[in-house]
Amino acid sequence: xxADAHGLGDMVGRSRPxxxxxxxxxxxxxxxxxxxxxxxxxxxxxxxxNELLFAGEQQxxxxxxxxxxxxxxxxxxxxxxxxxxxxxxxxLKNSVIMATLITVGQxxxxxxxxxxxxxxxxxxxxxxxxxxxxxLMVPPIFTLIPNFVLVxxxxxxxxxxGLVAPYIxxxxxxxxFLRQFFLGINREIEEAAIxxxxxxxRTFWRIVVPMTAAPLFTLGILTYITAWNEYLWPLVVARxxxxxxxxxxxxxxxxxxxxxxxxxxxxxxxxxxxxAPIIVGFALTGRRVVDSIQFSGIK
Amino acid sequence: xxQAVATPSRVKRPTGWSRMTSSDTGAAWLFLLPALIGFVTFxxxxxxxxxxxxxxxxxxxxxTGTVTGLENYERLIGDPLFWNAMRVTxxxxxxxxxxxxxxxxxxxxxxxxxxxxxxxxxVMLVPWLVPNVVVALLWLWMLDPNVxxxxxxxxWFGIDAIPFFGSPTTVIPTIAGVNxxxxxxxxxxxxxxxxxxxxxxxxEAAAADGATEFQMFRKITIPLLRPVLALVLxxxxxxxxxxFDTVAVATGGFGGRxxxxxxxxxVIYLYIFENAFNFNLFGYxxxxxxxxxxxxxxxxxVQLRLLRASESDLA
Numbered sequence: 001x002x003a004d005a006h007g008l009g010d011m012v013g014r015s016r017p018x019x020x021x022x023x024x025x026x027x028x029x030x031x032x033x034x035x036x037x038x039x040x041x042x043x044x045x046x047x048x049x050n051e052l053l054f055a056g057e058q059q060x061x062x063x064x065x066x067x068x069x070x071x072x073x074x075x076x077x078x079x080x081x082x083x084x085x086x087x088x089x090x091x092l093k094n095s096v097i098m099a100t101l102i103t104v105g106q107x108x109x110x111x112x113x114x115x116x117x118x119x120x121x122x123x124x125x126x127x128x129x130x131x132x133x134x135x136l137m138v139p140p141i142f143t144l145i146p147n148f149v150l151v152x153x154x155x156x157x158x159x160x161x162g163l164v165a166p167y168i169x170x171x172x173x174x175x176x177f178l179r180q181f182f183l184g185i186n187r188e189i190e191e192a193a194i195x196x197x198x199x200x201x202r203t204f205w206r207i208v209v210p211m212t213a214a215p216l217f218t219l220g221i222l223t224y225i226t227a228w229n230e231y232l233w234p235l236v237v238a239r240x241x242x243x244x245x246x247x248x249x250x251x252x253x254x255x256x257x258x259x260x261x262x263x264x265x266x267x268x269x270x271x272x273x274x275x276a277p278i279i280v281g282f283a284l285t286g287r288r289v290v291d292s293i294q295f296s297g298i299k
Numbered sequence: 300x301x302q303a304v305a306t307p308s309r310v311k312r313p314t315g316w317s318r319m320t321s322s323d324t325g326a327a328w329l330f331l332l333p334a335l336i337g338f339v340t341f342x343x344x345x346x347x348x349x350x351x352x353x354x355x356x357x358x359x360x361x362x363t364g365t366v367t368g369l370e371n372y373e374r375l376i377g378d379p380l381f382w383n384a385m386r387v388t389x390x391x392x393x394x395x396x397x398x399x400x401x402x403x404x405x406x407x408x409x410x411x412x413x414x415x416x417x418x419x420x421x422v423m424l425v426p427w428l429v430p431n432v433v434v435a436l437l438w439l440w441m442l443d444p445n446v447x448x449x450x451x452x453x454x455w456f457g458i459d460a461i462p463f464f465g466s467p468t469t470v471i472p473t474i475a476g477v478n479x480x481x482x483x484x485x486x487x488x489x490x491x492x493x494x495x496x497x498x499x500x501x502x503e504a505a506a507a508d509g510a511t512e513f514q515m516f517r518k519i520t521i522p523l524l525r526p527v528l529a530l531v532l533x534x535x536x537x538x539x540x541x542x543f544d545t546v547a548v549a550t551g552g553f554g555g556r557x558x559x560x561x562x563x564x565x566v567i568y569l570y571i572f573e574n575a576f577n578f579n580l581f582g583y584x585x586x587x588x589x590x591x592x593x594x595x596x597x598x599x600x601v602q603l604r605l606l607r608a609s610e611s612d613l614a
Contacts, residue, residue: 020512024413031406035423035484038437041448045440058451113334120327128331135342139541139595141568142588145575146345146352153362169337200326229430231544236576247432247544254436254552262553264440271436275429282428286421293424293485294492 039275046070046269053264069269086270087241091249092277098163098234098245099227105168107220113170114178115204119190129179135172144232151237158240167227174219181215182208218292221285228278246274352585359579371586381587383562384570385594387471391566392539394475400532402483407490408520412502412512420491423484431481431544438477439464439549464549467563474545474564486535493527494520529606536602537595543568567591 045053049064057063074088116122117129147166156162185208193203209216231247238244244252253270257263282289353371357364375381410420426434442449442463450460463473497520505515543566550564551557558565558573565573567587575584 021413024409027405028409028414028419031483032419032422034480035426038441038480039425041441042437053446056446056451058448109333109337112330112332116327116330120323120330122324122327125327131343132338135338137596137599138342138346139537139588139592141541141543141571142349142592143342143345145571145581145585145588146348147341148575149348149352149357149359149362149581150340150345152359166337166341169341170334172338172342175334200323200330204330225428229428231430231432231547232572247430250430250432250436251548251551254439254548257553264443264446267436268440271433275433278428278430279425282421282425287417289428290417290420290424290488293488294495 039272042268042272045265046272048265050263050265054261069265070273072266073269073273086249086253086266088270088273090241091244091246092273094238094243095228095246095277097160098230099224101160101164102167102227103220103223105164106171106174106223107216109168110170110174110219111178111209111216112204113175114182115208117175118179118182119208120200132172132175136176140232144236148236156237158238158243160243162237163234163243163245166233171223174223177219178212178215181212185211214288215292218288218295221281221289222292224281225278250274349585349588352582353589355582355585357581357585359575359581364582367582371583374583375586375590380562380565380570381567381590384565384567387562387564388540388542388566388568391471391475391542392536394472395478395539395542396532396536398475399479399482399486399535400528402479403486403490403531404524404528406483406487407494408516410487410491411494420484420488424488425484426481427485432548434477434481435545435548436552438473438480439552442473465560467560470550470560470564474542474549477549478539478542478545482535486531489531489534490524490527493524493531496527497523525606529603532606533599533602536598540591540595540598541568542566543572547572 044060044062046069047062047065047067048057048069049066050069052063073086113132117125117132143166151157151162151165154162156165189207189211190203193207194200198206229247230245231251234245234248235251238248250270254267257267352364354366354368355364356367356370406423410416441447442461444450444460444462444465449463454460461469463469501519501523502515505519510518546564546566546569547557550559558569571584571587571591574580574587
């Protein structure tokens with residue numbers, strides 16, 4: 001730094017950091033408010049009465065407080081308005097089934113593959129891994145069209161099988177992510193196990209999996225969130241109500257609304273109910289999710 | 300590389316199941332099998348099939364098509380809606396990435412220099428965790444021209460109601476803004492992670508020399524962050540070009556037509572989707588996907604070149 005800056009720093013060194021600190025906190029506070037307010041506002045609207053909302057009431061607490069919107073969306077109260085339906089418990093069940101199947105399958109099979117790429121010697125390993133990585137570059141819409149044709153030909157439209165098929169066996173990201181961890185663990189323990197006569201499967205289950213439980217769990221969370229939020233694929237392969245998932249149901253519920261007087265309270269109740277499982281899950285595992293995204297950024 | 304592992308497993312050959320599995324090649328293919336089936340079935344073959352479909356007039360209803368050569372590609376060159384979609388998407392990406400990157404760098408530096416609170420990082424991440432559909436609906440409600448809180452708020456300052464999603468000039472900036480809201484915390488977190496690789500001693504030395512926060516930001520943070528920033532940019536730009544959910548829900552709700560008003564938000568993903576699933580032009584939709592794929596590929600190469608992503612200034 002220049003001599004000038006040096007002198008200046010000595011003079012105002014005490015007050016300047018404090019001022020920038022205050023400013024930083026004000027900006028951070030503002031960002032936190034902007035981040036959280038829409039959620040609060042949706043919650044407040046979900047517990048408000050539709051008639052008063054249309055009158056343009058903007059008070060901070062629910063206007064004409066009522067739980068009828070939540071009851072309607074959950075299905076406890078028959079839907080009388082407009083014919084738009086949102087069968088929460090059914091679509092929740094479908095979302096849970098889809099996200100769980102995808103997460104368990106994808107993490108397990110990707111871990112198998114990642115272990116092979118990280119630890120086992122076989123001809124063509126590097127070439128095959130590079131091929132897997134190029135899969136990261138293909139935009140999802142590119143494979144969506146042929147995959148749709150495939151699922152249709154298999155007769156899997158509107159089935160759970162069709163819903164989970166492209167994701168349950170692997171994603172290039174999952175394989176890449178886990179391979180990084182497997183490369184990082186201490187080889188000596190595995191070698192000792194193999195010298196003791198343990199096969200690769202036993203070594204993998206007994207030694208590698210317990211040692212990498214944290215990243216496996218992390219990948220599980222990320223996979224679950226991604227599957228839960230997926231919209232485009234379920235939209236094209238699972239439109240029928242029996243297999244419809246939350247995101248698609250929410251989209252359908254929106255398009256069914258009359259343009260002139262949408263059921264805002266009902267919509268916000270449905271919206272918050274769709275977000276709730278993820279937000280609750282995040283509240284329970286927050287630190288780990290934050291750390292893992294940070295990690296996935298560094299690698 | 301893994302010589303040390305391979306040798307002992309070859310020397311010692313136990314019996315039965317474990318003997319079979321400790322021979323690397325056999326075990327490797329068993330480990331790989333499920334993922335390999337998934338990769339070949341849902342990535343490799345569809346990619347090749349997608350390229351093939353782009354040269355056909357595939358009809359989904361009859362599930363047949365004939366090869367039509369370059370017809371789809373000629374059509375694409377002369378298709379004003381394709382160029383409109385690319386332009387709309389381009390404008391969206393520029394607004395979205397431009398603002399988001401600046402805000403995210405600022406937020407990441409604040410999170411790094413002033414508070415390392417995991418709680419704040421966690422709260423900023425919440426919008427990224429919930430589905431796009433949820434985000435679109437939250438903001439449809441917030442920005443409603445008649446009863447939305449944002450327009451009421453503007454009204455208290457005497458500003459006229461803004462139609463946000465409802466006018467051709469505001470719809471794309473609005474969607475860009477909504478997605479910045481969703482991705483800011485996530486992008487800042489990735490940059491924050493990069494900042495953790497900058498040695499603290501550099502800041503301490505600079506502070507001892509009397510450098511201001513801003514000087515440190517310009518002379519230390521930015522140069523050392525460049526490789527991370529380059530990768531974050533590549534990832535977010537590719538993601539940004541693929542905007543779909545928000546547009547489909549925010550402009551398609553309440554009896555509206557997705558992509559409206561008047562094509563102003565018909566982004567490339569939506570146009571591909573419509574060609575495939577609304578117009579039953581699977582071949583042409585595949586052609587549009589090939590064009591997008593090539594375009595993203597070129598954009599990525601150019602970005603990596605310009606940003607010299609692999610070189611670090613931390614010598």
